[in-house]
Amino acid sequence: MSQCEMDTYKSSGPGGQHRNKRETAVRIKHLPTGIIAQAAEDRSQHKNRAAALVRLRSLLALKVRNTVDLDTYVPPQELVQILPAKSTIRGSDKGSQIGPNNPKFALGMQALLDLLFVVDGSVSDAAKKLGLSTGALSRLILSDDSLRMAVNEFRATKGLKPLK
Numbered sequence: 001m002s003q004c005e006m007d008t009y010k011s012s013g014p015g016g017q018h019r020n021k022r023e024t025a026v027r028i029k030h031l032p033t034g035i036i037a038q039a040a041e042d043r044s045q046h047k048n049r050a051a052a053l054v055r056l057r058s059l060l061a062l063k064v065r066n067t068v069d070l071d072t073y074v075p076p077q078e079l080v081q082i083l084p085a086k087s088t089i090r091g092s093d094k095g096s097q098i099g100p101n102n103p104k105f106a107l108g109m110q111a112l113l114d115l116l117f118v119v120d121g122s123v124s125d126a127a128k129k130l131g132l133s134t135g136a137l138s139r140l141i142l143s144d145d146s147l148r149m150a151v152n153e154f155r156a157t158k159g160l161k162p163l164k
Contacts, residue, residue, distance in 0.1 A: 001053075003030060003031055003032055004029060004031065004056070005028070005029045005031055006026060006027070006028045006049070007026075008025060008026055008027075008045060009023055009025050009027065010022070010023050010024075011024065011025035011040035022043075022045070024040070024042070024043055024044065024045045024048055025038065025039070025040035025048060026039055026040070026045060026048040026049045026051075026052045027052065028049075028052045028053060028056050030056060030060060033060065033064060035056065035059050035060060035063060036056075037052045037053070037056035037059055038052055038055075039051035039052040039055065054103060057103070057106045058109075058146060060110070061106040061107065061109045061110035061113070062109070062110075062113065062146055062147075062150045064110070065113065065114055065117050066110070066111075066114045067114075068114050068115055068117075070118055070119070070129075073115070073129055075089060075111065075115075075129070075130060076111045078104065078107035078108045078110070078111050079108045079111035079112055079115070079130075080108075081097070081098045081104065081108055082097065082098050082099075082105055082108030082109070082112070082140065083097070083108075083130060083132065083140070084097060084132070084136055084139075084140060085097060086132065086133070087131045087132045087136070088131030088132075089130060089131040099143070100143055100144040100147075105144070109144065109147050112126070112140075112141075112147070113147070113150060113151070115129060115130075116151060117154065120158050121151070121154050121155040121158045122160075123137055123141070123151075123163070138163055141163055142163060142164075148163060151163060
C-alpha cells in the first residue's frame with residue numbers, strides 16, 4: 001500500500017439513496033506502474049477496499065514481469081504451491097495445493113507467467129522446468145480465466161496457437 005494511492009467516490013447503480021449518500025467505492029492506483037483497480041459492489045468501504053486490493057494484486061501479477069535466468073532456474077515457493085501434486089518438484093512437505101480462489105494464487109501465477117515469458121510461451125518447455133506433463137500445466141493455466149487470457153495474449157504475439 002505504500003506504493004499506492006487510494007481514493008473513494010460515490011458509486012452509482014442499484015441501491016438508491018443508501019448507495020449514493022456515502023463515498024463507499026474505492027479506487028487504488030499502483031504509482032510505479034499506473035495500474036488501477038476499483039471496487040464498488042458493496043456498501044462497505046472496507047469491503048470494497050479489500051476487493052480492490054485483491055484485484056490490484058492480480059493485475060500486477062498479470063502485467064508485471066520479473067527476470068528469470070533459465071540456467072540457474074529454481075521455481076519459487078509461490079509457484080510450487082500452485083502446482084498439482086503430480087509435479088516431480090512438488091514434494092509432500094510443500095503442503096496442499098493452492099487454487100485460484102486463494103489470495104496467494106496471484107503470486108504463483110506471476111511466477112508461472114515469468115517462466116512462460118522466458119521460454120517464449122512454450123508450455124512444453126515450461127512444463128519440463130516444472131517437472132510436469134504439458135497437459136498438467138495446460139490444465140493449471142486453464143483453471144484461471146485471467147491467467148489463461150494472459151498466456152494466450154502472449155502466445156499470440158509469438159505466433160503460437162491459443163490454449164483452449
